[in-house]
Amino acid sequence: DGGITQSPKYLFRKEGQNVTLSCEQNLNHDAMYWYRQDPGQGLRLIYYSQIVNDFQKGDIAEGYSVSREKKESFPLTVTSAQKNPTAFYLCASSIVQGEGYTFGSGTRLTVV
Amino acid sequence: QKEVEQDPGPLSVPEGAIVSLNCTYSNSAFQYFMWYRQYSRKGPELLMYTYSSGNKEDGRFTAQVDKSSKYISLFIRDSQPSDSATYLCAISNTGNQFYFGTGTSLTVIP
Numbered sequence: 001d002g003g004i005t006q007s008p009k010y011l012f013r014k015e016g017q018n019v020t021l022s023c024e025q026n027l028n029h030d031a032m033y034w035y036r037q038d039p040g041q042g043l044r045l046i047y048y049s050q051i052v053n054d055f056q057k058g059d060i061a062e063g064y065s066v067s068r069e070k071k072e073s074f075p076l077t078v079t080s081a082q083k084n085p086t087a088f089y090l091c092a093s094s095i096v097q098g099e100g101y102t103f104g105s106g107t108r109l110t111v112v
Numbered sequence: 113q114k115e116v117e118q119d120p121g122p123l124s125v126p127e128g129a130i131v132s133l134n135c136t137y138s139n140s141a142f143q144y145f146m147w148y149r150q151y152s153r154k155g156p157e158l159l160m161y162t163y164s165s166g167n168k169e170d171g172r173f174t175a176q177v178d179k180s181s182k183y184i185s186l187f188i189r190d191s192q193p194s195d196s197a198t199y200l201c202a203i204s205n206t207g208n209q210f211y212f213g214t215g216t217s218l219t220v221i222p
Contacts, residue, residue, distance in 0.1 A: 100146055101156075
């Protein structure tokens with residue numbers, strides 16, 4: 001079955017460490033996105049990519065980095081520069097600009 | 113001012129009721145409108161997608177866009193306990209970057 005796989009489901013990080021969240025899709029979608037979800041706030045866009053080897057910053061890119069070396073993969077690194085990284089992270093993809101997203105099941109990151 | 117505003121609820125209705133969920137937005141240039149359903153600890157799933165204005169119906173779900181009032185609605189007819197979830201609206205002008213509402217938590221009581 002086609003879909004988006006995010007791993008791990010739960011992740012614990014010590015302060016000062018970088019951590020990478022995985023996102024893989026087999027939908028053959030061109031566009032991929034990373035969102036952050038916090039209680040009482042809407043989803044906020046971190047980064048998005050429309051084609052391989054190209055990506056753009058969203059509203060809250062500071063402290064995050066991404067790569068898009070393959071169409072299927074869009075990993076997100078949460079760096080030590082992100083001051084408040086504890087959140088639910090969602091990866092999404094879409095076939096073309098403006099079409100509905102398919103979301104992964106999310107990764108819950110907790111800083112301990 | 114936020115790009116999109118959504119009443120967080122919570123909203124509690126009896127089974128079989130008609131549910132109305134709403135969002136308002138600030139930019140008249142927005143033309144892509146979506147509704148997502150999110151169960152607890154899961155990723156959102158797309159329910160309805162409309163471009164520009166008008167109504168769209170899919171089974172028990174109807175999405176409405178009123179561009180003159182900058183107001184969008186999602187109606188759920190004959191609500192079921194399985195409809196209990198958080199509903200998110202999402203709006204964009206370019207189709208690249210969507211602004212999401214905070215979500216409305218809905219509980220349908222059997």
